[in-house]
Amino acid sequence: MEALNKLHMTVSRAYKVNTEIRFEVFIHKVDGLSDDHKIETQRDINQRASDDLLDSGIDNVHLSFYLTSIYDHSIFEALSKVVQKLIPQLPTLENLLNIFISNSGIEKAFLFDIVSKIYIATDSSPIDMQSYELCCDMIDVVIDISCIYGLPEETDETTFDELSCSTIKLNNSTVLYLREINKFLALVCILREENFYRQGLIDYNFHCLRQATQDAFQVQLKLPVKMDGMGHIFTSIESTESNGYPDLL
Numbered sequence: 001m002e003a004l005n006k007l008h009m010t011v012s013r014a015y016k017v018n019t020e021i022r023f024e025v026f027i028h029k030v031d032g033l034s035d036d037h038k039i040e041t042q043r044d045i046n047q048r049a050s051d052d053l054l055d056s057g058i059d060n061v062h063l064s065f066y067l068t069s070i071y072d073h074s075i076f077e078a079l080s081k082v083v084q085k086l087i088p089q090l091p092t093l094e095n096l097l098n099i100f101i102s103n104s105g106i107e108k109a110f111l112f113d114i115v116s117k118i119y120i121a122t123d124s125s126p127i128d129m130q131s132y133e134l135c136c137d138m139i140d141v142v143i144d145i146s147c148i149y150g151l152p153e154e155t156d157e158t159t160f161d162e163l164s165c166s167t168i169k170l171n172n173s174t175v176l177y178l179r180e181i182n183k184f185l186a187l188v189c190i191l192r193e194e195n196f197y198r199q200g201l202i203d204y205n206f207h208c209l210r211q212a213t214q215d216a217f218q219v220q221l222k223l224p225v226k227m228d229g230m231g232h233i234f235t236s237i238e239s240t241e242s243n244g245y246p247d248l249l
């Protein structure tokens with residue numbers, strides 16, 4: 001009840017300053033509850049919080065709730081969903097990942113912020129926590145190995161660069177495939193071993209994806225200046241690529 005009161009106070013004060021604010025509410029330490037009880041508790045908290053706000057005349061506020069625990073990756077998953085709401089390029093990135101996985105025989109692909117292990121985008125197939133945790137663990141392994149063996153001694157260079165990549169074959173015929181997109185982002189994919197024989201195709205498609213992802217974060221406008229016969233100068237805005245995406249095999 002104390003937490004609900006604090007939530008109510010925070011939301012109503014912030015709402016007075018800016019009615020457009022979105023609120024992301026984390027319900028911590030849910031590991032003590034059974035799965036059914038978790039959902040029930042979330043619904044109950046949501047209902048009480050909305051009713052309290054309604055009673056104070058606040059009816060169109062955006063509250064999102066997430067269940068978290070430090071004993072699994074739920075906190076990272078929740079933060080990923082919050083961060084994704086702040087990325088204007090999200091639909092483009094999701095679309096690119098969908099095209100990439102369907103042309104490469106990949107089951108699931110995540111675009112990770114390497115330092116925080118938050119995923120900033122994934123394809124539209126369902127996410128299961130186990131796959132996400134596997135991908136997080138893979139990043140840890142790659143960073144640890146790179147830090148220990150990947151650098152000449154006494155250097156300030158970053159361990160993660162454009163050559164960073166890793167393939168891990170699991171004993172259940174699954175392959176984890178990691179490639180770096182830039183200094184901050186890495187692509188981590190999960191695929192079935194029998195689809196990995198086409199690694200050349202996957203590598204080629206990855207290069208297209210990397211280029212397109214980098215393009216998505218840059219303003220891609222050309223402003224060619226032209227002059228007509230009367231000496232008037234005019235410009236036209238053109239996209240650099242006809243359809244915005246390079247061709248995937």
Ligand SMILES: Nc1nc2c(ncn2[C@@H]2O[C@H](COP(=O)(O)OP(=O)(O)OP(=O)(O)O)[C@@H](O)[C@H]2O)c(=O)[nH]1
Pocket residue numbers: 028029030031032068069070071
């Ligand atoms: N079961 C469970 N215990 C947790 C979780 N997160 C933190 N704890 C435990 O809760 C205890 C207190 O930690 P927190 O509640 O995170 O601490 P805090 O919120 O900074 O505490 P105050 O500053 O006193 O408000 C510690 O023993 C943690 O191990 C969780 O997700 N699940």
